[in-house]
Amino acid sequence: MNINNNEAPLDDEELDGYVKIDRYNTDKIESIANHYEDILSQLGENPKRQGLLKTPERIAKALQYLTHGYDIDPAAILKSAMFEEDYSQMVVVKDIEVYSMCEHHLLPFFGKAHIAYIPKGHIVGLSKIPRVVDAFARRLQVQERLTNEIRDCIQETLNPAGVAVVIECKHLCMAMRGIQKQNSVTTTSAFTGEFAHERTRAEFLRLITASLD
Numbered sequence: 001m002n003i004n005n006n007e008a009p010l011d012d013e014e015l016d017g018y019v020k021i022d023r024y025n026t027d028k029i030e031s032i033a034n035h036y037e038d039i040l041s042q043l044g045e046n047p048k049r050q051g052l053l054k055t056p057e058r059i060a061k062a063l064q065y066l067t068h069g070y071d072i073d074p075a076a077i078l079k080s081a082m083f084e085e086d087y088s089q090m091v092v093v094k095d096i097e098v099y100s101m102c103e104h105h106l107l108p109f110f111g112k113a114h115i116a117y118i119p120k121g122h123i124v125g126l127s128k129i130p131r132v133v134d135a136f137a138r139r140l141q142v143q144e145r146l147t148n149e150i151r152d153c154i155q156e157t158l159n160p161a162g163v164a165v166v167i168e169c170k171h172l173c174m175a176m177r178g179i180q181k182q183n184s185v186t187t188t189s190a191f192t193g194e195f196a197h198e199r200t201r202a203e204f205l206r207l208i209t210a211s212l213d
């Protein structure tokens with residue numbers, strides 16, 4: 001199979017230093033593509049017909065992209081932009097788009113993450129929080145583990161007075177196959193520190209449901 005390796009899975013040049021991924025791994029692309037050529041045949045398709053000729057390679061590249069989080073160190077992302085600051089109120093970053101893949105069916109689940117922390121000496125660059133979400137989401141996941149991994153990474157790296165994570169997702173394995181429930185949304189949450197207190201948790205929940213307009 002002729003593999004075109006000109007594209008990079010990430011165009012995030014500024015991530016140099018904490019992202020280990022470079023270009024698509026040509027050997028892996030070729031090997032995954034060969035398997036998919038066989039899978040297409042097994043499904044009754046003709047992998048040699050024009051529309052499918054490049055499909056095995058496209059799938060292989062898509063899968064590498066969708067799992068590139070394994071090559072990212074989420075703690076290093078936070079460490080790259082931690083600043084000493086005397087601010088101890090809740091910081092909330094909400095409505096962060098999440099795209100992940102369920103580890104049971106390799107089908108997408110997607111939705112939003114809402115994250116808060118209460119600084120204790122350090123704040124973190126705001127963009128780093130969605131970057132941490134992506135680093136864990138771009139792996140094979142279950143929503144519960146994704147939620148806990150984000151919480152633990154922020155707590156252990158930034159050491160704030162508390163972390164709150166709420167994730168709401170639709171799972172395509174429950175919508176387009178299986179039980180086929182199109183509208184069900186799964187909500188998971190994880191808290192540390194100050195968020196154990198009812199009032200703090202309630203403030204977070206109020207802030208993530210409040211609208212800007």
Ligand SMILES: Nc1nc2c(ncn2[C@@H]2O[C@H](COP(=O)(O)OP(=O)(O)OP(=O)(O)O)[C@@H](O)[C@H]2O)c(=O)[nH]1
Pocket residue numbers: 102103104141142143144171173174178179
């Ligand atoms: N807890 C949890 N379950 C998930 C997640 N993503 C998918 N699942 C579930 O994983 C389960 C796998 O169950 P199995 O019975 O082994 O698989 P299955 O026969 O395909 O199940 P059905 O989806 O019910 O047809 C299903 O109930 C899925 O809904 C997730 O993020 N968290």
Ligand SMILES: [Zn+2]
Pocket residue numbers: 102103104105106107171173174
């Ligand atoms: Zn699934």
